[in-house]
Amino acid sequence: MRKTFWMVILVLAIAALSACNSGTEKAEKKVENTKVPQMLEAKLDVPETAAVNEKITMKASVTQGDEKVADANEVEFEVWEDGKKTESQMIQTKNNKDGTYEAETAFDHDGVFTVQVHVTARGLHTMPTKSVTVGKGAAVQEETHHDHEGHTDHEHGHGHGHGITEGFSMHFTEPKSITAGADTTLTVRLQMKETPLEKAQVRYEIWNADNSGKHEWVAAKEASPGEYSAAHPFSQAGTFQVKVHVENKEGLHEHEEYEVTVGK
Incomplete structure (x- = not known):
């Protein structure tokens, strides 16, 4: 027993x-x-100078940690002349299946141009930029502007940023699932010349795509060096736009817009 x-x-x-x-x-x-997933990195390789009508190769090498990312959802190059961001051109890339993506372009006149690569992969997004001086560069533009306007108050675009500051990159972590009414953490990682950008002012501007007249603003806090997060309860199901605004005391002013889907 x-x-x-x-x-x-x-x-x-x-x-x-x-x-x-x-x-x-x-x-x-x-x-x-x-x-938290490792940061998505994109090394942008473009020549610093080019001749007018010269065909140049733009290349992006995408990695996540030590892994080469050969399965990116989308990689595109955006090209525009300084001060003419609204006239930018989107160029599709060729996936070399080894973590690199390429495309070619050419410029038909002198000037300073910005090349930005937009990379979306594994729920992350990054978009570094570089400048290309074509022909005689901006000098011809400045002289022409002076002749036509009678002054030299020309626009370069660098003073206002909005996605054209060289060396700046933004990595937005897209939430895997969002439920209406529940707090959703929005996180963005910022870098300047491959170094975490600290002590920036980051705000999320959020609105429903079907009601663009009502915008909500949410201030983010720096949880760790270069990483800014904020919690936001999306009021209803649907498609929402999230615009990330970044500023700092050095005059940086950048913003990028993303689309998220909110479920019931």
């Missing part, structure tokens, strides 16, 4: 230990699954 009693106690103890280990494994797995 006593032997049976101790056998029952032993079985119960083993069962309790097994349940404890299972709970620990599940907890560890949950923590592992909630880890």
Whole structure:
């Protein structure tokens, strides 16, 4: 009888230990699954100078940690002349299947142009930029502007930023799922010349695509160097626009817009 009693106690103890280990494994797995993904990096390679009508190659090397990203959802080059961002041209790329993406372009007149690559992969987004001086550069433009306007108050575009500051990049982490009424954490990582951009003022401007007249503003806090987060409860299901505004004391002023889908 006593032997049976101790056998029952032993079985119960083993069962309790097994349940404890299972709970620990599940907890560890949950923590592992909630880890912040490594930052998406895109190294943009374009020549610093080019001749008028010269065909140049634009190349982006995309990585996440030590892994080459050959399965990006979208990689496009955007090209515009300084001060004419609204007239930019989007150029599709060729996927070399080794983490690099390429395209060609040419410029038909002198000037300073900006090349920006837009990379979307694994729920992350990054968009570094570089400048290309074509022919005689901006000098011809400045002289022409002076002749026609009678002054030299020309627009370069660098003073206002909005996606053209060389060396600046923005990595927006798109939430995997958003439910109406529940707090959703919005996170963006900022870099300047491949270094975390700290002490910036970051705000999220949010509106429903079907009601563009109502915009909400949410201030983000710097959770870690260069990483800014804010929680926002989306009021209803639908398609929302999220515009990230970035400013700092050095005169930086950038913004990029993203689209997110909110479920019921």
